[in-house]
Amino acid sequence: MNRLGAAAAGEDRATIRAEGVVGRGRVNDFAIKLANVNGTGSATANSLIMQAIFRMGVPVSGKNLFPSNIQGLPTWYEIRVNAKGHLARSREYDLMVAMNGQTYAADIAEVSSGGYLLFDDSWALDPGLRRADVTFLGVPLARLCSDRFSSSRERILMKNVAYAGAVAALLALDPEVLAGLLQESYGSRQRLLEANQLALRLGHDYATQNFSCPLPFHLERSNRTDDLILIDGNTATALGALYAGATVAGWYPITPATSVMDNFSHLCARYRREANPEAAPGDPPFSNNYLIVQAEDELAALGVVIGAGWAGARAFTSTSGPGLSLMNELLGLAYYTEIPAVVVDVQRAGPSTGMPTRVQQADILMAAYASHGDTKHLLLFPGDPGECFEFMVAAFDLAERFQTPVMVLSDLDIGMNDWAVPRLSWDDAYQPDRGRVLGPRELEAMPQFHRYDDQDELGVTARTLPGTDSRGAYFARGSGHDRLGGYTENEVSYQEVVDRLLSKHRAAAAHMPRPVIETAAAATLGVITVGSCEPAVKEAIEILAARGTVADYMRIRGFPFAEEVASFMEGHELCFVVELNRDGQLRSLLEIEARAPAQRLRSVLIYGGLPPSAEQVVEQIANQLEA
Amino acid sequence: MNRLGAAAAGEDRATIRAEGVVGRGRVNDFAIKLANVNGTGSATANSLIMQAIFRMGVPVSGKNLFPSNIQGLPTWYEIRVNAKGHLARSREYDLMVAMNGQTYAADIAEVSSGGYLLFDDSWALDPGLRRADVTFLGVPLARLCSDRFSSSRERILMKNVAYAGAVAALLALDPEVLAGLLQESYGSRQRLLEANQLALRLGHDYATQNFSCPLPFHLERSNRTDDLILIDGNTATALGALYAGATVAGWYPITPATSVMDNFSHLCARYRREANPEAAPGDPPFSNNYLIVQAEDELAALGVVIGAGWAGARAFTSTSGPGLSLMNELLGLAYYTEIPAVVVDVQRAGPSTGMPTRVQQADILMAAYASHGDTKHLLLFPGDPGECFEFMVAAFDLAERFQTPVMVLSDLDIGMNDWAVPRLSWDDAYQPDRGRVLGPRELEAMPQFHRYDDQDELGVTARTLPGTDSRGAYFARGSGHDRLGGYTENEVSYQEVVDRLLSKHRAAAAHMPRPVIETAAAATLGVITVGSCEPAVKEAIEILAARGTVADYMRIRGFPFAEEVASFMEGHELCFVVELNRDGQLRSLLEIEARAPAQRLRSVLIYGGLPPSAEQVVEQIANQLEA
């Protein structure tokens, strides 16, 4: 029996709308949203779906919208499938999987007209919630699972896998792919594997038996993901730190940065453990070529990094807004003493504690000028996990080349969501740029070493490391010092050093990653953006072009700004700056530092805490163009 | 015997230059500099001179250039006398009092050609140090004092008073004024008074007997200071806090802010102690209507202020750059929870520890946007101690009116030097603006209180204080909250609140002190400045005008900028922004927030750590106009 929109006995049958309404053959182009309760294990099921789509060769993105809570509050997962590769958040949901009674009403309201809603019809659904333009697909998930699983824990967990099975049937997910994924995950744990297989089958079979599967929008195998991997930015960041040769890390847990260090620690345990064949009995048979300090706070975390950088290790910390605020004083110290340090800021929604599980790009201005006094820092803005990997390596090179803190401004969307990105590559010829570090040989050859003397063309002076040679000894200090490193309160000697710091910052511009620029014939305006906004903005540009508004595109990737940034703005009478904050922080930085004429810049600001959608960008640009 | 330029026996007599060179009758217009060793008691002697000039009715300023050290390092005091009231630092010294052997060479080099140098010729002066164009006046200070004082402590201290005596003779300081000052200072301590009188006489007599007194530049009684007082900004700030009704203060010692709280504590002990006639025996006979917490760090200091502000007290803290850096996180909390807080930042030279005893205005950008996330604060920029007093009262009113932190950005020059300013006045009709605070009566009259609801035309909502009424209870939180004060992660509810915060900030512009604007007929450019730069800039404008370059003047006094700020810039094709930092921070803020077209603004940056002189301003403006 094919039961489309089946509901529990006694309920009205949902109106079934002709396939034509949804559009026949909408293959590999739709969005679904899954509403759950957090702490109930739904994340596993949701990423199973997402990963299976990816393995089918279909471009896909998954966005986890979770609360700042451990158990019991609403959480959502959004999957966007788009053959053209537009993977920004879509706010049009073709299918809603509504597994949270608390949010039924809101979730049902969000389904696109003509879309579908899958719910657990083990319990009756309040008829008032029904919508005429939405197809309700009831699956008695709880009942199916209670019948087959005994422990309550298993029942809760397997219900998730069961809805994944139903979704698989509805979307035509390849069963082999799913089977393979389960096998990989639980291969060695037979009981668990069987339970998962069973639950998946329960959902799948119920759907095929009761609904006309697949739905009008569904999947077909493709090859668009063959050279891609699925990775979240925090894992990629950790991987970058590993490959860059970071040996010391200091950190303090904070959402959404925590998984940077979790991953770094796992990676190190895997790749940085060196066997010690000569270990005496009782001694550990290996040693760890890294040291991670879980610090007592963010001040300590950065202190550890600065100390390690001074002593010659590549060191980094990762944090989010509140932690960065606490790091202000020490960032100024590292700037003025010229000690390399890498700080990853996985941005979340502020101000203050704000929304810790929501995304913003709202630490830009603070990061650029962090600390009192005249300070300017180097910033890198990765746009996806692939760039997190790349930019971490660049960050260490820049920090040591320019002897200064480098902040990598990632965000929650990049950091904690899985993105489909090209496989990361590594050049084995890479050698870290340690910048100007003098060893005993160089010191011997010179009459006298002075820490802040003898600048190169970048304004960088040579440093030495403790523990190497007495002739290189110097006294690092955050107080006024002259070219020779001596304490000073003299205006001329003081200025000489801070002037060089400014020239060093200017010189760095040419060494930062260039912006990504994409031009179109006959473009009438420019759209500038940063970081995780890229997918939404690129899609928006396509939509605008289709409507006759052609725009060039630039994504900023570093501060100080590369030359191209100013020329792009000069080349456009009007530029929109799209960013995820209320105050137009990137725009401000462009005005101050790239001397962008204020009248040429307009802001597109999305700061509700969710990843941007193309529609939001289009709407704000269109409104301003009309106005 | 009149011995001009007398040196110790055996030394060459200094060439004596005709009075005409210096200019006959240069009355009440000169500058002197006194070079000392710190920790030797010279400060008393130096301010004795300065205060005596002031009492003679002659406009005078004194700048203390002291090291970050307690004893033994060089320190200088500069006195500028100018009948027209130009009291910025002069870098042309007519008379140098060189009391520090370590800095003889540098000090001698700084005397204007045709000027004078007074030194202690108890010891021979290295003949190589002599300058032909400077008159050397040797006074055997140490010898004079050893002959008359027995303890070594007294000899050191009285040597200072002795040179003050010599200077008095050379400059024609009114002996009665001096006598009066000594009487007031030591009146009750007879021995000390006599010692000081003696020392003063020793120096004075030696000078009159050996040199042709007074020097060509000297003092004459006037009445230009009759309505003025001599006060430093930190005292005035403390007085402002006292008059504004601040009851709670949290602070952590830091140069140059420490004396704000020292003064506040003295003032409170004097004016806020209430007798308690009913005190039981053994109980204290009075109570203190204030509580000052010397906190363990600046985070705690601001925490105390926020807690007190939440609970309804007017509370403030004072700090300098490093402390402000540490306050970033909590400033964001106060901003987002909308709790009034007043923070005084007495700016010093950064970055990092920098030069703690030198001046800069380099915390402007950090203060404006302190904390991660989207934050914007209210800033007040006093230009002299008089405004410190006024603006402290304004700061509390603004903080409570707008329920937000207000930062008062003073600086070391204003805060720690004595300035001659008009007498402070107080309107006894003043009542503090507590802003919107609901008590039991109002709460009773309303159906339901919600903290962030019901905004007024300024975007401000009503608050309630703990300890007053259960119906006003609310839960303040730095995490995402909605209009009703409830926790939220919802984009719309979250935005509603942060949008209001932005509108509140905008609305505050009309309530900030207007800029000081002085226009001149036929002005071709504008000069914009802030804070302690005023005297140098105004003098510079006069010098430029004399050379044919006529400029209008604007001194910014608050952020967000009052309307006049943008119109001033619109009205001038070219504006110079004069500020004491390397990076043009005020200029940046004007570009971002007053939408000043970048091309119209040019920077005049003075950041060596010393108060600016008119010549520096003139030179930088002239250079840029020529270029």
Next chain:
Amino acid sequence: MPSITKPLIPLLPLARNELGLTMQDYQGGMSTLCAGCGHDSITAALIQAFFELSLPPHMIAKLSGIGCSSKTPAYFASRAHGFNSVHGRMATIATGAGAANRELTLVGVSGDGDSLSIGLGNLAHAIRRNVNMAYLIENNGVYGLTKGQFSASADVGSRSRRGDSNLLQPVDPIMLGLSLGATFLARGFSGDKAQLVPILKAAVAHRGFALVDIISPCVQFNDHEGSTKSYRYMRDHELREIETDFIGQHEEIVGSLARDRATAVTMHDGARVQFRTVPEGYDPKDRGQVEAYLRERTGRGEIVTGLLFLDESQQDMHETALTPPNGLAQLPFSKLCPGSAELESFQDGLR
């Protein structure tokens, strides 16, 4: 229903206290913590303690930092003002609130991460200042809200859910407090409400800073085998040495404990606290003896709970500062501003 249901905190529905209020009047919003979280039991104990103390809700000021524990002020006393501040700084904010209005009953709720890692310095100095407040550490040995990292109170050898062992010495807030001159130190267990309620009442009544360390298992990240802050571990290792019964100023609350071998200590406001001291001659006022006793018991792996140390002789922050008996925030402006005449004469000295 397909959402998680929480056990409601059981209440005595009808009882009324001196103010005529019921337990309900001290309740707060619905907890969003994990089902079974120790913190919720502490919330229940606080509600009962407030009720039994007949505290006027509007005079309570509840404060916290950031963490699961720091969320709990939302779950009790919704008729009181509350302040969920930032991580580690609650002690400073409470100090300020107390400074402004000494009549408030300050109750701070914090976690072991909030208090012993990022907030350690500020906590230590609030102790030194003897700020008049009850300061609760809901101690679970982990950072709950950031998902289970070891906190500074994790015991040596304690294993995380992921399997790593903690190798660092724990910070024991009681030993720390003793070394810093704290005036009230108690330890409770979230699972032992009968003992906890009188401890909390005594903490509120104490004149000065009352530090209450409450072992509060995190069922999500620290309630497994190998944890030393689990329910299981506590049941096995808790040494309920020193029983506390709080006797209010107005009303004698008869505890369930035998009154022999009891030491009564009188609080500054006349209330009395009863200790049941198992060791002969245990003197909760002798810092050295308490320290030695605890060190010895801790060495044996025992967790001593109860009111462990008390010194009512020290002045609190306001007494040291000689402030007036009412809140500074309540002073009329006329008492604060010296007025124009004084300003004139002050300035006569500035010439």
Next chain:
Amino acid sequence: MPSITKPLIPLLPLARNELGLTMQDYQGGMSTLCAGCGHDSITAALIQAFFELSLPPHMIAKLSGIGCSSKTPAYFASRAHGFNSVHGRMATIATGAGAANRELTLVGVSGDGDSLSIGLGNLAHAIRRNVNMAYLIENNGVYGLTKGQFSASADVGSRSRRGDSNLLQPVDPIMLGLSLGATFLARGFSGDKAQLVPILKAAVAHRGFALVDIISPCVQFNDHEGSTKSYRYMRDHELREIETDFIGQHEEIVGSLARDRATAVTMHDGARVQFRTVPEGYDPKDRGQVEAYLRERTGRGEIVTGLLFLDESQQDMHETALTPPNGLAQLPFSKLCPGSAELESFQDGLR
């Protein structure tokens, strides 16, 4: 001459140590502290200790925060790298430097303000981590550099030069260290170099965090009548209970002390420390006993100096972390980067 002259630190001009270096080789720049400042005497003791230990200057890393005390690293060992950091954070920076290169001899110099106020939390956690370093607190009970405010170590009743009395409980770094599981705790007096030098040597040799609290009078702001950190007060109240003599690994340094009633403790590197324990059976390894003893003596107003507590059994930060014996900063890049092949296979798991 009209400038202030300082007493030069007296040196034995000719003696050479094992490395052939003289005391001069461990000297630093000219002090800019006040004449008579206790800190300068500690500088002299450090120079002597380094000399006697024959430390290679380039292996010393000297660190400090901000304060008069924190300036002192500029006045010794100018052939060593130094880092004058920011107020209160030296412990964290030293932790990082040690993490990067465990072969460095880390010597931190701080003040009571730097360590016990703003830096208290960070100090406590460096103690917990047992970072391998000597950490000196030049303790004068005031903030010298900011002109004489009371610090957290000011004793109750101690009077400032301006005349106010401190009313807050002092933070005693030794008691604090005991409560936090510190592994080396000593107290010295800047005026007693004979005792201080061996303490400093033992602190440097200790495997782990060696906290040395050194009473160091501030002649400018805390050396008057009424101060409890003055030279005068120390001479009257110091109880030189536990004498320390450090015996180097290579060379036996014969101290001036009788060897009877001595307890020898062997440090991890084979060096031995001698205690002269006046109280019968004083065991510097028994935390509880040390605590009780100090509490009792402090109660009597006595200041016990000497090496007070030692535990060589605890692992230091690197041992806990199982790092290699040489500095991490010295590892070749080839040992750190897994290379492209591993990256490929790692990514096979990301599909």
